[in-house]
Amino acid sequence: MNPLLLWFHKLGSPPYFYRLAGRLLPWLWGLALIGLVAGLYGGLVLAPADYQQSDAFRIIYVHVPSAWMSMFIYAFMAANGFVALVWRIKLSETLAMAAAPIGAAFTAICLATGSIWGKPMWGTWWTWDARLTSELVLLFLYLGVIGLYHAIEDRRQASRAAAFLALIGIVNLPIVHFSVKWWNTLHQGSTVKLFGPSLIDGRMLWPLLVMALATKLLFAASLLSRARVDLLELEAGKEWARQVALAGERT
C-alpha cells in the first residue's frame, strides 16, 4: 500500500485522529485568533472608506467571510456525508455532523449582517430575491440536518440519515452562488473573483482575504474540538477511550 493511502487509513482510526487533533488544536485556535484580530483591525481601521458607502461598507469584513464559510462548510459536510454513506467510515460521520452547527452559525451570521447592511443601503431588512432566499434555504438545510441527526436514537444510523439529507441539499450550493448571475436580484454580483481581477481596491481586499483564511482556521479548530468530544462519546467503552479518560483523571 502506498504511504499516502496508509496515512489516510490511519487518519480514519479514532484514537489516532483524537491524538493528532489534540496536538493540532492549540495551533489552530492560536492562528485563528491572530488571523481574526489582524483581519478585523485591517478591515475596520486600516482599510480606506468606500467612496459611496463610506464606513458602512466595513460590515463586508464579517458578512462576506461568513457567507463563504456557509457554503464551504456545507460542501465539506456533504463530502464527508458521501464518504460516510459509501464507505461507512466512522470519522467521516462524526466530522459531517460536527460541522453542521458551525455551518449553521456562519449562515445565521451572514443573514443577520446582510440584513443590518441592507437596511441603510438598500432601504430594507429583507427582500425575497434569489440570493437572499437561497441563503435562507441553506440555513434551513443546516437546521434540518441537525434536527434529523438528533431525532434518531442510534448515533451511527442518525448520522447516515442526516448525511443523506446533507448530500441531497448540495444542489442548493450552485443556486446560492449563481443566483446573482442567473436572475435579476437586489443583491449585487460577486466582487471578489477567483479568475480575473476583483472589483475591489487592493487596500480593501487584503483584510477580506485575511478574514477568509482566519474563518477557515476558526472552523478547523472548532470542528476538531467538537469531533474529538463526539468520537470519545461514540467510542466510550473502547480501550483507547478508557485510557484517555483515565489520563484525564490523573492530570
Next chain:
Amino acid sequence: MNPTRKRRLVVISLILGAVGIAATLTVFALQQNITYLHTPVEVLAGKVPADARFRLGGMVKAGSIQRAGDSLKTGFTVTDGDADMAVEYTGILPDLFREKQSVIATGRMENGRFVASEVLAKHDENYVPRDVAEAMANAHKKHDIPEKKPTAQ
C-alpha cells in the same frame, strides 16, 4: 472496492444525479416566475399586466429628482437607457438613493405614472476608496471623458 461499497456508490451517485437534474429543471421552469424586476421598456411593451403590483428597476435619470417642499413626496424618472418612466414615492429614501443610481421600486401603474410604495437602492459590486474615486473623477474631467462610474483596480 468491494461489491457492497460499489453498489452504494452507484446508488448514491444515481440519486444525486437525479436530484441534480430535478433541481436544474426547476430552476429553468422558475426563470419566468422568479423575475425580480421589470425595466421601463418591458412595462411600456405591455409585458406587465395592468393593475399588477410589480417591481420596476432602472437608473434614476440625472436631474429628474423633484422633492416636495412640505411632504416626503418625491418624484423622479427611472430609465433603462431605452425608455423612461415617471415614478412617484412618499416616504424615506435609502442612503444610496441619488441621481444615476440603480433603484428598484415596488408599486403599480396609475395614469401612466408608477406609484411606488417602496424604493430600494441597488448597490453595485465595486468598492473604491474615496481618494481613488476623486482622482479618477479629476482625471476624467481633465481629459473630457464623459462621466462614468469608477471601477476598482
